[in-house]
Amino acid sequence: MSSWVLFLTVFLACSVEAVEALTIILAAGTSRHWGSALQGTGAALLALAATVAVLGPAVSLIPINGLRLVVGALLLVFGLQWLRKAVMRGSGYKALHDETAAYADEVEAARAAAAGGRGAVRDWYAFTLSFKGTFLEGLEVAFIMVTFGNNQKDVPVAVLGALAAVVLVAAVGIAVRAPLARVPENTMKFVVGTMLTSFGVFWATEGIGARWPGSDTSLLVLVPVVALIALGYTAALRRGNPAAKNSVAAASGVPVEGSLT
Amino acid sequence: MTLLRNFAMFWYDFIVGDDWRVALGVVLALAATYGLVKSGVDAWWLPPVAVVLLLGLSLRRVVRSAHQG
Numbered sequence: 001m002s003s004w005v006l007f008l009t010v011f012l013a014c015s016v017e018a019v020e021a022l023t024i025i026l027a028a029g030t031s032r033h034w035g036s037a038l039q040g041t042g043a044a045l046l047a048l049a050a051t052v053a054v055l056g057p058a059v060s061l062i063p064i065n066g067l068r069l070v071v072g073a074l075l076l077v078f079g080l081q082w083l084r085k086a087v088m089r090g091s092g093y094k095a096l097h098d099e100t101a102a103y104a105d106e107v108e109a110a111r112a113a114a115a116g117g118r119g120a121v122r123d124w125y126a127f128t129l130s131f132k133g134t135f136l137e138g139l140e141v142a143f144i145m146v147t148f149g150n151n152q153k154d155v156p157v158a159v160l161g162a163l164a165a166v167v168l169v170a171a172v173g174i175a176v177r178a179p180l181a182r183v184p185e186n187t188m189k190f191v192v193g194t195m196l197t198s199f200g201v202f203w204a205t206e207g208i209g210a211r212w213p214g215s216d217t218s219l220l221v222l223v224p225v226v227a228l229i230a231l232g233y234t235a236a237l238r239r240g241n242p243a244a245k246n247s248v249a250a251a252s253g254v255p256v257e258g259s260l261t
Numbered sequence: 262m263t264l265l266r267n268f269a270m271f272w273y274d275f276i277v278g279d280d281w282r283v284a285l286g287v288v289l290a291l292a293a294t295y296g297l298v299k300s301g302v303d304a305w306w307l308p309p310v311a312v313v314l315l316l317g318l319s320l321r322r323v324v325r326s327a328h329q330g
Contacts (some may be wrong), residue, residue, distance in 0.1 A: 201309055
């Protein structure tokens, strides 16, 4: 394998991992709180740098499948909660702008204060989502770098390939951040629920030891399938909900309570 | 004691959310997948099937309680 082939291989493999991390960060930042999501990403990068600095080449000995299973299972539970609420809002079973939201915020703030240790982080949920996504994918990037670099006895080229992938994907993330902010709230929540559920089911299944047909490319099928299933449930629930059916605005195509857009 | 209770409630709400059956279903589905993988079946299809069922059952409970209440 020449240096260029090594660079390209590491670049492509790390791009896939970086896109997966970026998806989680964008989801947490756009739908919850950008500051906390970026704090989570920064904290994960620091933890990752410390892990790699301490372990060095031994980083490849970390039980990545156990990590995938835990992170995947948590994302799956989070994702199903998001998806359920998005379907309920989309079908009119839950208000788009919950009138109890202010009260819920107060309760949440009180709980956060009582739990302590989160003073600088405004949204713990966004922080941990970003942290887990970045740390897990960052470790995979480190594995790829170490494995390919050591196998080809050319670690610097492997590091360059990985760095180029991370920088490129980060630039894409910054570019799409503004357009994403214009997406309607419930549509964004629906997309976040779909992404968390898809990545959760993908990682948890991999962590258990099952093999997805097509490996990482199966995500290209998994994400739309999860979205279609959730849209199907939304349509079915809308049909059975008289409040959503009788809406005049819905008939005129205007985005209303009970619409995903 | 209240502090401890609030701390436990925060983490319960944070991880489990408002439908504990979904969280339990995820754990059971993953355990079943693990069992199948250990016995030689590449059961990658089981967690996606569980997602469809768990989401559907959770939504069914919401609709039922909405119609009752």
